[in-house]
Structures are given as structure tokens and as C-alpha cells.
Amino acid sequence: MAEFDFKNVEEKLKKFWEKEKIYKFNPENKKEIFSIDTPPPTVSGEMHIGHAFSYSQQDFIARFMRMKGKSIFYPFGTDDNGLPTERLVEKINNIKSKNLSRTEFIELCLKTLKKITPAFVQNWKDIGMSCDYESYYSTIDKHSQKISQSSFIELFKKKEIYKKNFPTIWCPECQTSIAQAELEDKEQESLFLTLRFKCDGKNLLIATTRPELLGACVAVFVNPKDKRYKNLVGKKAKVPIFNFEVPIIKDESAEIEKGTGALMICSYGDRFDAEAINKHKLKSKIILNENGTLKTEKYSGLKIKDARKKILEDLEKNNFVVEKKQIKHFVNVHDKCGTEIEFIETEQWFTKILDKKNELISQAKKINWYPKFMFKRYENWVNGLEWDWGISRNRHFGVPIPVWECPKCKEIILPEEKELPVDPLQLKKKCKKCKADAVPEKMVLDTWATSSLTPQIAEQLSQSKNKIKIPYSLRPQGHDIIRTWAFYTIVKSYLHDKKIPWKNIMISGNVSMAGEKMSKSKGNVVSPQEVMKIYGSDALRFWAAGSKLGSDLDYQEKDLVAGKKLINKLINASKFVFMNLADFDYKKPKKFEKLDEIFLGELNQLIKFSTGNFEKYEYSKVKSDVEKFFWEEFAGNYLEIVKGRVYRGQGDAKKSAQYVLYKSLLEILKMLAPLMPFITEEIYQEYFKKNEKEESIHISSWPIEGNEAPSENWKTFTEILTKVRQEKSFAKKPMNAEIRLELLKKDYELLYKNNLLDDLENVTNTKEMQIIPAKKFQVEFF
Secondary structure (H helix, E strand, O other), rough: OOOOOOHHHHHHHHHHHHHHHOOOOOOOOOEEEEEEEOOOOOOOOOOOOOHHHHHHEEEHHHHHHOOOEEEEEEEEEEEEOOOOHHHHHHHHOOHHHHHHHHHHHHHHHHHHHHHHHHHHHHHHOOOOOOOOEEEEEOOOHHHHHHHHHHHHHHHHHHHOOEEEEEEEEEEEEOOOOHHHEEEEEEEEEEEEEEEEEEOOEEEEEEOOOOOOHHHHHHEEEEEOOOHHHHHOOOOOOOOOOOOEEEEEEEOOOOOOOOOOOOOEEEEOOHHHHHHHHHHHOOOOOOOOOOOOOOOOOOOOEEEHHHHHHHHHHHHHHHHOEEEEEEEEEEEEOOOOOOEEOOEEEEEEEEOOOHHHHHHHHHHHHEEEEEEOOOHHHHHHHHHHHHHHHHEEEOOOOOEOOEEEEOOOOOOOOOOOOHHOOOOOOOOOEEEEOOOEEEEEOEEHHHHHHHHOOOOHHOOOHHHHHOOOOEEEEEEEEEHHHHHHHHHHHHHHHHHOOOOOOOEEEOOOOOOOEEOOOOOHHHHOOOOHHHHHHHHHHHHHHHHOOOOOOOEEEEEEEHHHHHHHHHHHHHHHHHHHHHHHHOOOOOOOOOOHHHHHHHHOOOOHHHHHHHHHHHOOOOHHHHHHHHHHHHHHHHHHHHHHHHHHHHHOHHHHHHHHHHHHHHHHHHHHHHHOOOOOOHHHHHHHHHHHHHOOOOOHHHHOHHHHHHHHOOOOOHHHHHHHEEEEHHHHHHHOOOOOOOOEEEHHHHHHHHHHHHHOOHHHHHOOEEEEOOOOOOOEEEEEOO
């Protein structure tokens, strides 16, 4: 093998794998199917380091299972409908979707996706993802749209989906409804104001951080146990500046110890306001537009923060502010843009989930969670749900909601199955009852309403006798989308089939730098493309394998350097091994030299642990164990020990060492292959292919334990070797310096009994039969 050029090697091997269809799923073979519900990455730019991290980890498992003899169904998809794609298309084309018609913008999105998707998918091929890229889907293609719309229709008929005019979580920036799962907490500074309301001409003090919602006030709540306000219940409170009156109502949601104990109810400050207004059947006052501006007369057209500032000025000018103090508190923001959310009353579509919390927790308990503690995150999320799943979005680009509504009788009209996928805006329908032209639904489905169907979408890609069945074998994903992708997929699978979507779920962590989450604003983002240019894909994957499943991992360049060193050592060790196999017949010897047999016992132990850890998704332990064994036991000890026999030995003694060198190097490469696919394939093709039957190391058999058992003899032998090396280093002598060696009696007897003295003499360069039983270990130099 020439000097290792990872760039050329990676390009060559990617073409080889594709040409030979190494990772192509063959449903017609008789092997057990291992199916993977792969996360379809969002087409919102280039792959980031978190992608490279988590997708590498799932690929470790896919490659291991393939070598274990499973038939791997590992399709690849892209999530390319919804807001992230809209934003990317707007950015690339320097336009705003609101300035185009829906038809025009959808055409632009599809045209842009066709242009950018191949390069986006190539990122995943570059990190060595062993997916079957011929089994490809996108969440906006006709295939996915049909399945998504069928799901909607089925659940609507089951009365699990409904439409309601309701205070919806709303993003003023994106101007769309969003789901609870799309909220993030963000700490920010605010003014905590205590304001003068009036009741019977007296002050009624109320605290708030949102003076801009005074015009939307519909009531004041006081706790029934609060003696301060006992005489005010049933009376009216006058709202400052706006001068209208609202009822004072007793309600336990007003906390006696919080603020002044009196609570302003607005339409809508938060979810509690929505619940309170509904509970007491109050009439709402909607003062916010969908773009986040006010529509009250005096402050009409002002953005929320500008209105807050102006109203505060007016409150202070009229002496309505009793106290003003700066505080820090957490607010809900939209995870896509970071904008504070509002609650705006709009008509939206919902899937029922609040009435199924117990069932959804029970379903998740049937799944094996790796690591186990991640189930608790899921359970906490489900228990904390406060709304049904809002599945409609006021956007252009997405899967259209397949309904029409009669303007007269309000009948909901559904398409026929043969019409799917359908865009209601492109097809006219009449109400069968009223004969009126039905109104097409303009909204599209939440992207998760489609992504939650990836098992079904991928399942129908494979039309064969052995059709892929749900539950899948594995769902790999990050812990940050347990509340979305994992949860919604479990929801859909339960609502449709009362099944779990997968048997196992493995959860990966996030990437940090110096303990901090990576973000562009902090300037600590690392590009995987740039990393691969310098170190190659294998080194990047080697780094990703250093994280325990479910744990976050700090990005450190030293880990990439360590990966590159391992690659170079594998190359050099392979060169040495095959340089000494010129006269080897590649047949197993009838009898092994004792030391070779002992070393095979150590190798068997490594195979046993690595197999068990991979089966438990503990790839980081495999990495650690195999790396250590290769450096210390194989390259550091065994190669040095048998040099004499392979250089100068003859007959069975030499053949024994040659066989073990060949076998152990191949088994080490196989155990590293799931983690470092390029270098292991390159060495396999260069040296092993001519003697092995499989086209690729990645479809070769996983190592099987032999009959040789580990023993203390290897430890004793290598400990003596280490001591000799240390003595030579202390004496500043070369490693090939001749020595006289005295051993402890017990060590001498053990080595003599197991015929290990010759190998020890060779590797330590001990001369003239100077190994004798002694009371203490001692090295003397000639």
C-alpha cells in the first residue's frame, strides 16, 4: 500500500460500495431483517457537526448488525417540508414567501430542492453512512404526501382529529401556529410592574410583566381565601389608561403570596388565561394581529415590544405605576426563530393526545430504551402535556390538509383515496347536501405530522415478499427530539394500529466545545466538512465513537489526532504482517505454539466483549477496548514477540505465528470496521481480499470466538517484557541490547512449563542461556 491518501481512498471506496451495491437491501434473501427507522435530516443547509456525531453512532450499529449476518433495511430520507425549508429557499432565492402565491412559492421550493438535495445527501455519504440510498424518500414527495394525507383522513374518520377556533400557540415572526413541542425556554430581562387598577374609587394593585395586554384584560382573579379582597368579589375593576371595567372573580389560580395576590386575566397572555377564560365563560378581547402588532386604537400597528414601551410611558405619565423593578425570567420562544410566542385565537386542526397520556406512556414502556434513563424524559414530557397536538400550519410549503368545507352547512368534505395526494386549492369540490361550492383548506400539515410516519413511509418503499413490518428493529435519534420525533411517531403508531413503531430506541447526545453548546452566536461551531478535509472521515467517526450512548461529547482536536495516529499504525502493522507472509499458505496449523495459543485466548476475550457491547449499543466500549488491544497487545507486544520466529523461524513454529498474525489482524480490522469503515476496507482490499471470499469487509462475518481461553500466562509474559523494556530505557540502552536476565522462581517455572522461554529470549535479546531461577528480578547488560 502506498502512502495513505485518505481523500482519494474515500472517493474510491464510496464509488466501489455504490457500484457493488454493498449496502443494498435485498428483501428476497432468507436472512433475519434488521430494520432501522433513520432520522430524515432537515434540508436547511449543510450537515453540521451534531449530524456527523449522531448519524455516525447509528451507523456503527447498522454496520455491526450487517456483519452479524442480518439483512439491513436502512433507507435514507430527507425532511424537506415545512418552515426550515421555506427559510432556506427564501434565503437562497432572496425572496419572501408572503410576496408570492402559494403555487409560485411551492414551485420555487421544489425547484430549489431538486438543485440542492444531491449535494446535501452527499454529506451523509461522505461520513460513511451505510444506508441504502436507492431506498430514498423525502417528506414532501408524492409518496410521503399520500401516506401523510391518508393518515389524516383515517384519524379524522376515527374522530381523533378535530378543527377548533382556539387560542393557539402562535409565532408572530413566522406567522404560523406551532405545537407545544416546538417551544423552548429562553431567559430574558423584563420589567416587573405593579399597577394601580381602581375599584370603588380605591387602588387595587396588580403586578404584570406585560402592560401591552391591558387592553385585552377581561377579568381580575383573587383567591377565595385571600382576606384582603373578600369584599371586592363580584365588583368591577377599572383598567388603567383604557378605562373600561372588568369583573373581579374568585379563583384559586390567584396565588396569595405571588405579586399582590390579584391576577390580571387577558386574552391571551398565556395558557392559564386561555383556560381561565374558557372556565368562567368570559368573552375574549383580541388585540393582537397575527404579525405581532396591536389593533387597539391608540396603539394600533405597533409591534409588541414598541407597544409595551409606549404603554409604560403613558402609565407612568398618569401615575398608574406603583413599583417598577428589573427581573430575569424564562419565556417561551419558537425553537425555529427564537421569537417570543403569543396566544392568538385562530381556527386550527388538532390531534387528540391529552386523553391518551397513560396509553402513550404504556406504549413507550414496551420499547427498549438505550440508555434506559432516556425513557424518563419521554414520560416527563407526556405528563407535562397541556394541549392537544396542533397539526396545522399557516404556511405555503408543506403537505396540504386534504379537506374542503361547505360554507353553508359546515360539512367537512374528504377526498377519495384515488385522488391522493391532493392539494385542495387545485381541485374543486361541491357539498353533496347543499350543492354549494366547498371552500378548500389553505393550511398545511405540521412537518411532524408527516415525519411521525417515517416507518410507514419507508415500509412502503420496499415492495417484496418479505415486506418490512412494523415494529422496526431500531429507531436512532438525538435526545433533543424525544418530545417531537419519538413522541409523535409513537402517537401515530398507536392511533393507527395500537402498535409500537420500533422494538428498540437508541438516543445520542449533543456536541459541545469546552463544555458549552455549539452555536453560531458564540463562534464555537465546527464544520464537519472542514474536519474531514484535514483528518478524513474515519478520524471524525473515531471521535464520535468516544461518547457513551446518550451522553454529550466535547469536540477536541486531540481526538481527531488520535484517530489519525491509529489509522497510520494500522497501515504500518498491516505492512509488517504481510511482509512476513510471503511463504505462508494461509491454512490453519495443526498445532499452535503455546504463546500463539495464549494470545488467541486474549483475542477471543476481546471478541466476546466487543460483540456483547455492540449488541447493547455500547460502541464507545468497543472503541476503547479494541483500540487499547491493538496498540498494547497486538502492535506493542505480540508483533515484537514473534518477530524472531517470522524472521528466522522455520516449520510449524513460524507457520503458527504467521497464522495468528493474519487472523488477529483481520479480526481487529473487523471489530474496527463499523467505526472506521474506510481504512478497514482499504486494508482488506489490499491484503485480505485475495484470501477471503467476501467482496467487502463490511459484508464479511463478524469475528467468532475460538476455543482458546484467556489465561494469566499472557499477563505474566508481557509484564516481564515491560520490565525488561523499562530497564533498558533507564539504562539508556537500545531495545535490541543483549542482556543477562534473572527471573523469580515462580515466573521461571511458569514460562518453562508453558514453553515460553524461547519467545522471551528472542524478544528481550537474552543471550547465552542466562535465564535462571532467582530470588529477585534482575537485568544485567553485557
